[in-house]
Amino acid sequence: MEIIQLFLIIFASFAYSSVLLKFKKKEIKKNEFLTWALFWISVITISIFTGPITAAANIAGVTRATDLIVYCSIVILFYLIFQTYVKVEKTNQDITKIVRNIAILKNKEK
């Protein structure tokens, strides 16, 4: 086993336990827990059994398995950034609604 595999397994295990802890404390919903749990378990599995990912890399036309993982990670990261941006925008809209209602309500109180 290579050092990078060992590092990934340790890191993913730590991340999984953190997700599990947050779920137990009811800080995240069941759906979120399942998504993240699946993600980190997949990382652990891929890190241990590198065969399938090497085969997938060959099919995708990428020379090394690591390259395939890096490419996929970039795509996933971009998606997550976009999703976060959308959520922040939505939150901003909600904050504005609250600020607006307070402004109008305070005028009524005068």
Added chain:
Amino acid sequence: MEKNKIFIVIAAYNESKKIKKVISDLQKHNYKNIIVVDDGSSDNTYDLAKKRKVFTLKHIINRGQGAALQTGIKFALKKGADIIVTFDADGQHKASDIKLLVTPIIKKEVEISLGTRFKNKKSNTPLIRKIFLKAGAFLLSKTNKIKLTDSHNGLRAISKYAAEKINIKSDGMEHASEIISEITKHKLKYKEIPVTIEYTKYSKQHGQSTLNAFRILFKMIIRGIIS
């Protein structure tokens, strides 16, 4: 129509140097229903406005001009407005132009009147801003299938019907583009009316930067995806 049914909405953010004069100019023209929405100013804009005979609303935190205008419009509708005029707080709009904007609405020719600084030659628009605004008007015209000569002109009059249809979701300066999209979306009758924008050193400092246009475009795209 009596002026009592016309409501002027002013979104003000740190405008303590100008707000008094802007309000008194409007009052001299006999506009009684003035709504000043203080958008979380850190200066005494709100207190200064409160001393005049106007409606004052305060955003507890700064949310942007679009958010403040929507607050004012919502409040005006609650107060029974028939026509709502959006007016800048930095003194670059002329109270005398309001009559020109509201007349086509009173005559029921249109549902929304948009001010344009490019149909008469009275505005002293700086060249760079002129290029940016013209480019904006071209883009908005193409994307919304609407004919415009000006973009991001804050002086406009909106009928009650149009105000009830238009919902400004953009907090910042991109609300001006959003209003144009709303006109197309709700098939509102509109007209551009020549108005005079008076650029002063003060208003240039307080206005939006040319680079802001890129941010506005990006936000409009994201908003399109969300909705």
